[in-house]
Amino acid sequence: MRNLLKILYTYHFLLLFIALEVISVIMIVQNNNYHSAAYASKAKAISGSIYATINEFKEYLSLKDANKALARENALLRNYLKSSYGTFDTTRIILHDSIYKQLYRFQEAKVVNNTVNKQYNYITINKGSRHGIQPDMAVIGPNGVVGKINGVSENFSNILSVINVESKISAKLKKDNNLGSARWEGKDFEHCTLFEIPQHVNVQKGDTVVTTGFTSFPEGIIIGTVAGFTTKDGNFYEIDVKLSTDFNSLSYVSVVEYLMKDEVVKLENSTQK
Secondary structure (H helix, E strand, O other), X not given: OHHHHHHHHXXXXXXXXXXXXXXXXXXXXXXXXXXHHHHHHHHHHHHHHHHHHHHHHHHHHHHHHHHHHHHHHHHHHHOOXXXXXXXXXOOEOOEOOEEEEEOEXXXXXXXXXXXXXXXXXXXXXXXXXXXXXXXXXEEEEOOEEEEEEEEEOOOOEEEEEEEEOOOEEEEEEOOOOXXXXXXXXXXXXXXXEEEEEEOOOOOOOOOEEEEOXXXXXXXXXXXXXXXXXXXXXXXXXXXXXXXXXXXXXOOEEEEEEEOOHHHHHHHHHHHXX
């Protein structure tokens, strides 16, 4: 209390001046229409700016929930896409019929860690074995291929990213189904290289490169577009592909479960020598 009184005594002239200034401003605003209107206008502008900032901040905070909801919705919708189903012939003697059976199931997951500046880039997601995630499952994002599940714990999974020098994806040119192999050479996280496309094929910039459906990925998932190509010694192109997925801003992905995998693997193992 003594210190407070000392401060008030020391600065009493300044405090009195400030009080008189405030009283003067109030009297001017109340008794002068022009100043009153100007003050009201300025106050509204300031308060409007504050409310707008608060609203933008609230919208920013809600983006997390919105993105999560969109990812879940995308995974759900992919379960109903035609590419998730296959035609199974049920012909038996004189019965001629076919049915559509679901081949793939999609589950959304959030990216919790991601690298793009290494030779061996990996992505960690918040879904694991207790969610049904298994090694070798394909992973796709909102704009295309992301990678394959490499390791799994109870609650998390590790993805071998497309931009990993050990990554290799069965790919094809969408326009004519010419088959190749997409690999990342460790240089630019926005590009990969498509190999094994014969030189007699009419390759053009802008051609779309997609998955073949021969592996864990459904057929037709976009990998990227042709940015350029060269002819090396031999009979094949080396095609520069601009990746459709922006790995630097990846937030949510969908893990793809191939529902016929066990049957296919069992058959292939029984016939291989």
